Amino acid sequence: MSNIEIKYLTKNDEYKSLEITDSTSSTEDGVVSIQSVKEEWKKELASVSGVPEFKTEICYKTIKIPFDGTTKVPYPCLYTRTSRHWIELKVKYPADVANDVKDKIIKCATEGAIFAAAALAPGLVAPEAIPVLIPIAKGAFTLRFSECLAEEIRNTIEIDITHESKSGDWKRV
Template sequence: MEVKYLSDNGEFKTLEISNLPSSPANGALAVAPETAIPADFSAEEASEKKVWKTDLVSVSGVPEIKEQTCYKRVRIPGDGNMNVPYPCPCTRTGRHWIELKVFYPSDLAGDVIDNIIKCAKEAAIYAAGIIAVGCIAPELLPPAVPTAQALFTDKFKNCLIEETFKLVDYSVSYEHESGDWNC
Protein backbone atom coordinates (compact mmCIF):
# COMPACT_ATOMS: atom_id res chain seq x y z
CA MET A 1 0.00 0.00 0.00
CA GLU A 2 1.05 3.56 -0.55
CA VAL A 3 -0.12 6.52 1.54
CA LYS A 4 0.45 10.01 0.08
CA TYR A 5 -0.21 13.37 1.69
CA LEU A 6 0.20 17.01 0.74
CA SER A 7 3.40 18.31 2.36
CA ASP A 8 4.55 21.74 3.49
CA ASN A 9 6.31 22.50 0.18
CA GLY A 10 3.16 21.79 -1.87
CA GLU A 11 4.38 18.43 -3.14
CA PHE A 12 3.14 15.01 -2.19
CA LYS A 13 5.14 12.87 0.22
CA THR A 14 4.73 9.18 0.78
CA LEU A 15 4.37 7.35 4.07
CA GLU A 16 6.13 4.07 3.46
CA ILE A 17 4.74 1.17 5.42
CA SER A 18 6.91 -1.88 5.91
CA ASN A 19 5.48 -5.30 6.82
CA LEU A 20 1.80 -4.45 6.48
CA PRO A 21 0.61 -4.08 10.06
CA SER A 22 -2.52 -5.68 11.41
CA SER A 23 -3.11 -2.51 13.38
CA PRO A 24 -1.62 0.99 12.98
CA ALA A 25 0.52 0.54 16.10
CA ASN A 26 2.36 -2.48 14.65
CA GLY A 27 3.85 -0.83 11.54
CA ALA A 28 7.03 1.11 10.99
CA LEU A 29 6.54 4.42 9.19
CA ALA A 30 9.08 6.45 7.28
CA VAL A 31 8.53 9.62 5.24
CA ALA A 32 10.16 9.74 1.82
CA PRO A 33 9.82 12.56 -0.74
CA GLU A 34 8.02 11.70 -3.96
CA THR A 35 10.40 11.44 -6.92
CA ALA A 36 8.00 12.68 -9.58
CA ILE A 37 5.90 15.79 -9.09
CA PRO A 38 2.28 14.73 -9.63
CA ALA A 39 -0.34 16.83 -11.37
CA ASP A 40 -1.69 17.66 -7.94
CA PHE A 41 -3.61 20.86 -8.56
CA SER A 42 -6.18 21.55 -11.24
CA ALA A 43 -8.78 24.17 -12.12
CA GLU A 44 -11.98 23.10 -13.86
CA GLU A 45 -14.84 25.14 -15.25
CA ALA A 46 -18.15 24.49 -13.49
CA SER A 47 -20.93 26.74 -14.87
CA GLU A 48 -20.24 30.20 -13.35
CA LYS A 49 -17.71 28.94 -10.83
CA LYS A 50 -14.21 27.63 -11.21
CA VAL A 51 -12.99 24.73 -9.14
CA TRP A 52 -9.53 24.27 -7.67
CA LYS A 53 -9.00 20.79 -6.27
CA THR A 54 -6.33 18.63 -4.72
CA ASP A 55 -6.00 15.41 -2.77
CA LEU A 56 -5.16 15.92 0.90
CA VAL A 57 -4.31 12.28 1.66
CA SER A 58 -4.49 9.17 -0.52
CA VAL A 59 -4.00 5.48 0.12
CA SER A 60 -3.37 3.46 -3.04
CA GLY A 61 -2.70 -0.21 -3.71
CA VAL A 62 -5.32 -1.25 -1.16
CA PRO A 63 -6.06 -4.97 -1.62
CA GLU A 64 -9.71 -5.97 -1.85
CA ILE A 65 -10.86 -9.59 -1.70
CA LYS A 66 -14.20 -11.27 -2.29
CA GLU A 67 -15.31 -14.84 -2.74
CA GLN A 68 -17.72 -15.99 -5.40
CA THR A 69 -19.01 -19.30 -6.60
CA CYS A 70 -17.27 -20.69 -9.65
CA TYR A 71 -18.20 -23.83 -11.56
CA LYS A 72 -16.05 -26.57 -12.96
CA ARG A 73 -17.44 -28.97 -15.52
CA VAL A 74 -16.55 -32.54 -14.54
CA ARG A 75 -17.25 -35.79 -16.25
CA ILE A 76 -19.35 -38.30 -14.32
CA PRO A 77 -19.91 -41.94 -15.16
CA GLY A 78 -23.07 -42.81 -17.00
CA ASP A 79 -24.67 -39.34 -17.22
CA GLY A 80 -21.90 -37.45 -18.98
CA ASN A 81 -21.03 -34.04 -17.47
CA MET A 82 -21.98 -31.95 -14.43
CA ASN A 83 -21.14 -28.40 -13.27
CA VAL A 84 -19.69 -28.59 -9.77
CA PRO A 85 -19.70 -25.37 -7.67
CA TYR A 86 -16.63 -24.36 -5.69
CA PRO A 87 -15.55 -21.16 -3.90
CA CYS A 88 -13.04 -19.06 -5.78
CA PRO A 89 -11.34 -15.91 -4.43
CA CYS A 90 -11.28 -12.69 -6.45
CA THR A 91 -8.88 -9.80 -5.84
CA ARG A 92 -8.39 -6.22 -6.97
CA THR A 93 -6.66 -3.11 -5.71
CA GLY A 94 -8.23 0.21 -4.91
CA ARG A 95 -7.38 3.80 -4.16
CA HIS A 96 -8.97 5.81 -1.33
CA TRP A 97 -8.46 9.55 -0.84
CA ILE A 98 -9.69 12.72 0.82
CA GLU A 99 -10.28 15.39 -1.80
CA LEU A 100 -10.57 19.14 -1.31
CA LYS A 101 -12.48 21.32 -3.79
CA VAL A 102 -12.58 25.12 -3.64
CA PHE A 103 -15.26 26.84 -5.75
CA TYR A 104 -14.82 30.52 -6.63
CA PRO A 105 -16.54 32.89 -9.09
CA SER A 106 -14.96 32.80 -12.53
CA ASP A 107 -15.28 36.59 -12.96
CA LEU A 108 -12.96 37.56 -10.08
CA ALA A 109 -9.80 39.56 -10.74
CA GLY A 110 -6.64 37.54 -11.34
CA ASP A 111 -4.90 38.70 -8.16
CA VAL A 112 -7.95 37.75 -6.05
CA ILE A 113 -8.01 34.27 -7.64
CA ASP A 114 -4.28 33.90 -7.04
CA ASN A 115 -4.80 34.83 -3.38
CA ILE A 116 -7.68 32.34 -3.01
CA ILE A 117 -5.55 29.54 -4.47
CA LYS A 118 -2.53 30.53 -2.36
CA CYS A 119 -4.63 30.47 0.81
CA ALA A 120 -6.29 27.20 -0.24
CA LYS A 121 -2.87 25.58 -0.79
CA GLU A 122 -1.61 26.75 2.60
CA ALA A 123 -4.76 25.53 4.37
CA ALA A 124 -4.70 22.21 2.45
CA ILE A 125 -1.07 21.60 3.40
CA TYR A 126 -1.87 22.38 7.04
CA ALA A 127 -4.88 20.03 7.12
CA ALA A 128 -3.07 17.26 5.23
CA GLY A 129 -0.04 17.41 7.52
CA ILE A 130 -2.17 16.86 10.60
CA ILE A 131 -4.53 14.16 9.31
CA ALA A 132 -1.98 12.16 7.26
CA VAL A 133 -0.46 10.43 10.27
CA GLY A 134 -3.80 8.95 11.30
CA CYS A 135 -4.78 7.82 7.80
CA ILE A 136 -2.49 4.85 7.18
CA ALA A 137 -5.41 2.55 6.45
CA PRO A 138 -8.32 3.19 4.06
CA GLU A 139 -10.96 2.63 6.75
CA LEU A 140 -9.52 5.59 8.67
CA LEU A 141 -10.13 8.09 5.84
CA PRO A 142 -13.93 8.63 6.12
CA PRO A 143 -13.76 9.50 9.86
CA ALA A 144 -10.96 12.01 9.08
CA VAL A 145 -13.14 14.11 6.73
CA PRO A 146 -14.77 16.29 9.46
CA THR A 147 -11.37 16.94 11.04
CA ALA A 148 -9.85 17.84 7.66
CA GLN A 149 -12.80 20.16 6.93
CA ALA A 150 -12.46 21.94 10.29
CA LEU A 151 -8.67 22.32 9.98
CA PHE A 152 -8.94 23.59 6.41
CA THR A 153 -11.76 26.02 7.24
CA ASP A 154 -9.93 27.58 10.17
CA LYS A 155 -6.68 28.16 8.28
CA PHE A 156 -8.42 29.21 5.01
CA LYS A 157 -10.76 31.70 6.72
CA ASN A 158 -7.86 33.34 8.58
CA CYS A 159 -5.89 33.76 5.35
CA LEU A 160 -8.60 35.51 3.30
CA ILE A 161 -10.34 38.81 3.89
CA GLU A 162 -13.97 38.36 4.97
CA GLU A 163 -15.52 39.64 1.69
CA THR A 164 -13.51 37.16 -0.39
CA PHE A 165 -14.20 34.28 2.01
CA LYS A 166 -17.96 34.86 1.58
CA LEU A 167 -17.60 34.39 -2.22
CA VAL A 168 -15.88 31.03 -1.91
CA ASP A 169 -17.39 27.59 -1.28
CA TYR A 170 -15.41 24.46 -0.51
CA SER A 171 -15.90 20.81 0.24
CA VAL A 172 -13.82 18.02 1.71
CA SER A 173 -14.93 14.53 0.71
CA TYR A 174 -13.90 10.89 0.87
CA GLU A 175 -13.49 9.23 -2.54
CA HIS A 176 -12.78 5.65 -3.59
CA GLU A 177 -12.10 3.83 -6.86
CA SER A 178 -11.17 0.23 -7.58
CA GLY A 179 -9.83 -1.77 -10.49
CA ASP A 180 -11.42 -4.80 -12.10
CA TRP A 181 -11.84 -8.05 -10.22
CA ASN A 182 -9.38 -10.84 -11.02
CA CYS A 183 -10.92 -14.25 -10.37
Protein backbone atom coordinates in the same frame (compact mmCIF):
# COMPACT_ATOMS: atom_id res chain seq x y z
CA MET B 1 -27.98 34.86 2.39
CA SER B 2 -30.99 36.89 1.32
CA ASN B 3 -32.55 36.41 -2.07
CA ILE B 4 -33.39 39.30 -4.35
CA GLU B 5 -36.65 38.79 -6.18
CA ILE B 6 -37.48 40.71 -9.32
CA LYS B 7 -40.98 40.54 -10.81
CA TYR B 8 -41.60 41.50 -14.38
CA LEU B 9 -44.62 41.70 -16.64
CA THR B 10 -44.77 39.25 -19.54
CA LYS B 11 -46.61 39.63 -22.83
CA ASN B 12 -49.40 37.40 -21.40
CA ASP B 13 -50.15 40.12 -18.85
CA GLU B 14 -48.73 37.85 -16.11
CA TYR B 15 -45.90 38.43 -13.73
CA LYS B 16 -42.85 36.18 -13.60
CA SER B 17 -40.20 36.24 -10.94
CA LEU B 18 -36.46 36.40 -11.30
CA GLU B 19 -34.60 35.37 -8.13
CA ILE B 20 -30.94 36.08 -7.71
CA THR B 21 -29.41 33.48 -5.38
CA ASP B 22 -26.29 31.37 -5.04
CA SER B 23 -27.70 28.44 -7.00
CA THR B 24 -28.95 28.05 -10.55
CA SER B 25 -32.35 26.53 -11.07
CA SER B 26 -35.47 26.91 -13.13
CA THR B 27 -38.85 26.00 -11.75
CA GLU B 28 -42.15 25.29 -13.42
CA ASP B 29 -43.87 28.24 -11.77
CA GLY B 30 -41.79 30.70 -13.78
CA VAL B 31 -39.10 31.43 -11.19
CA VAL B 32 -35.61 31.53 -12.64
CA SER B 33 -32.49 31.86 -10.53
CA ILE B 34 -29.18 33.28 -11.65
CA GLN B 35 -25.86 32.11 -10.26
CA SER B 36 -22.55 33.83 -10.49
CA VAL B 37 -20.22 31.60 -12.46
CA LYS B 38 -17.72 29.80 -10.25
CA GLU B 39 -14.22 28.60 -10.99
CA GLU B 40 -12.86 25.54 -9.20
CA TRP B 41 -9.41 24.93 -7.80
CA LYS B 42 -8.58 21.35 -6.80
CA LYS B 43 -5.78 19.87 -4.75
CA GLU B 44 -5.10 16.27 -3.79
CA LEU B 45 -4.50 16.30 -0.05
CA ALA B 46 -3.41 12.72 0.59
CA SER B 47 -3.60 9.32 -1.06
CA VAL B 48 -3.00 5.64 -0.45
CA SER B 49 -2.25 3.19 -3.27
CA GLY B 50 -2.14 -0.58 -3.49
CA VAL B 51 -5.08 -1.14 -1.14
CA PRO B 52 -6.08 -4.79 -1.54
CA GLU B 53 -9.71 -5.71 -2.13
CA PHE B 54 -11.20 -9.20 -2.11
CA LYS B 55 -14.46 -10.80 -3.12
CA THR B 56 -15.78 -14.31 -3.50
CA GLU B 57 -18.20 -15.67 -6.04
CA ILE B 58 -19.64 -19.08 -6.70
CA CYS B 59 -17.87 -20.84 -9.54
CA TYR B 60 -18.80 -24.16 -11.10
CA LYS B 61 -16.61 -27.03 -12.12
CA THR B 62 -17.88 -29.73 -14.45
CA ILE B 63 -17.08 -33.22 -13.23
CA LYS B 64 -17.77 -36.60 -14.74
CA ILE B 65 -20.25 -38.89 -13.08
CA PRO B 66 -19.94 -42.61 -13.82
CA PHE B 67 -22.73 -43.93 -16.05
CA ASP B 68 -24.56 -40.59 -16.08
CA GLY B 69 -22.36 -38.08 -17.90
CA THR B 70 -21.38 -34.80 -16.14
CA THR B 71 -22.61 -32.39 -13.50
CA LYS B 72 -21.62 -28.91 -12.35
CA VAL B 73 -20.37 -28.62 -8.78
CA PRO B 74 -20.30 -25.20 -7.05
CA TYR B 75 -17.22 -23.97 -5.20
CA PRO B 76 -16.06 -20.56 -3.93
CA CYS B 77 -13.79 -18.51 -6.19
CA LEU B 78 -11.62 -15.76 -4.71
CA TYR B 79 -10.92 -12.57 -6.65
CA THR B 80 -8.58 -9.72 -5.79
CA ARG B 81 -7.69 -6.27 -7.05
CA THR B 82 -5.93 -3.18 -5.76
CA SER B 83 -7.27 0.31 -5.50
CA ARG B 84 -6.06 3.84 -4.99
CA HIS B 85 -7.90 6.18 -2.61
CA TRP B 86 -7.35 9.90 -2.41
CA ILE B 87 -8.81 12.88 -0.61
CA GLU B 88 -9.38 15.93 -2.77
CA LEU B 89 -9.98 19.52 -1.77
CA LYS B 90 -12.26 21.57 -4.02
CA VAL B 91 -12.50 25.33 -3.65
CA LYS B 92 -15.09 27.17 -5.76
CA TYR B 93 -14.89 30.94 -6.01
CA PRO B 94 -16.55 33.56 -8.25
CA ALA B 95 -14.99 33.57 -11.71
CA ASP B 96 -15.26 37.34 -11.97
CA VAL B 97 -12.93 38.18 -9.05
CA ALA B 98 -9.83 40.20 -9.78
CA ASN B 99 -6.64 38.25 -10.45
CA ASP B 100 -4.98 39.44 -7.25
CA VAL B 101 -8.00 38.20 -5.23
CA LYS B 102 -7.92 34.87 -7.09
CA ASP B 103 -4.20 34.55 -6.33
CA LYS B 104 -4.89 35.28 -2.64
CA ILE B 105 -7.69 32.65 -2.55
CA ILE B 106 -5.38 30.02 -4.06
CA LYS B 107 -2.50 30.99 -1.75
CA CYS B 108 -4.76 30.69 1.31
CA ALA B 109 -6.26 27.44 0.01
CA THR B 110 -2.78 25.99 -0.44
CA GLU B 111 -1.87 26.93 3.14
CA GLY B 112 -5.11 25.42 4.43
CA ALA B 113 -4.52 22.28 2.33
CA ILE B 114 -1.26 21.66 4.18
CA PHE B 115 -3.13 21.66 7.52
CA ALA B 116 -5.86 19.40 6.14
CA ALA B 117 -3.32 16.94 4.71
CA ALA B 118 -1.52 16.76 8.05
CA ALA B 119 -4.82 15.82 9.71
CA LEU B 120 -5.48 13.11 7.11
CA ALA B 121 -2.17 11.38 6.51
CA PRO B 122 -1.87 9.29 9.70
CA GLY B 123 -5.36 7.84 9.31
CA LEU B 124 -4.94 6.67 5.73
CA VAL B 125 -3.36 3.45 6.97
CA ALA B 126 -6.96 2.20 7.24
CA PRO B 127 -8.91 3.44 4.16
CA GLU B 128 -12.19 2.43 5.81
CA ALA B 129 -11.58 5.30 8.26
CA ILE B 130 -11.57 7.93 5.50
CA PRO B 131 -15.22 9.02 6.03
CA VAL B 132 -14.38 9.86 9.65
CA LEU B 133 -11.26 11.79 8.64
CA ILE B 134 -12.94 14.11 6.13
CA PRO B 135 -14.74 16.35 8.68
CA ILE B 136 -11.49 16.58 10.68
CA ALA B 137 -9.59 17.63 7.56
CA LYS B 138 -12.30 20.11 6.62
CA GLY B 139 -12.11 21.66 10.08
CA ALA B 140 -8.31 21.96 9.88
CA PHE B 141 -8.55 23.48 6.41
CA THR B 142 -11.29 25.94 7.33
CA LEU B 143 -9.43 27.14 10.41
CA ARG B 144 -6.30 28.06 8.46
CA PHE B 145 -8.18 29.27 5.37
CA SER B 146 -10.42 31.56 7.45
CA GLU B 147 -7.45 33.20 9.16
CA CYS B 148 -5.94 34.03 5.77
CA LEU B 149 -8.89 35.64 3.92
CA ALA B 150 -11.15 38.58 4.58
CA GLU B 151 -14.70 37.63 5.55
CA GLU B 152 -16.27 39.27 2.47
CA ILE B 153 -14.22 36.99 0.21
CA ARG B 154 -14.71 33.89 2.40
CA ASN B 155 -18.48 34.23 2.16
CA THR B 156 -18.36 33.85 -1.65
CA ILE B 157 -16.36 30.61 -1.56
CA GLU B 158 -17.59 27.02 -1.41
CA ILE B 159 -15.31 24.35 0.07
CA ASP B 160 -15.63 20.60 -0.24
CA ILE B 161 -13.36 17.69 0.63
CA THR B 162 -14.18 14.44 -1.13
CA HIS B 163 -13.04 10.83 -1.02
CA GLU B 164 -12.24 9.49 -4.48
CA SER B 165 -11.09 6.02 -5.46
CA LYS B 166 -10.13 4.04 -8.51
CA SER B 167 -9.86 0.27 -8.59
CA GLY B 168 -8.10 -2.08 -10.94
CA ASP B 169 -9.70 -5.08 -12.61
CA TRP B 170 -10.71 -8.14 -10.62
CA LYS B 171 -8.32 -11.10 -11.02
CA ARG B 172 -9.10 -14.62 -9.99
CA VAL B 173 -6.69 -16.02 -7.41
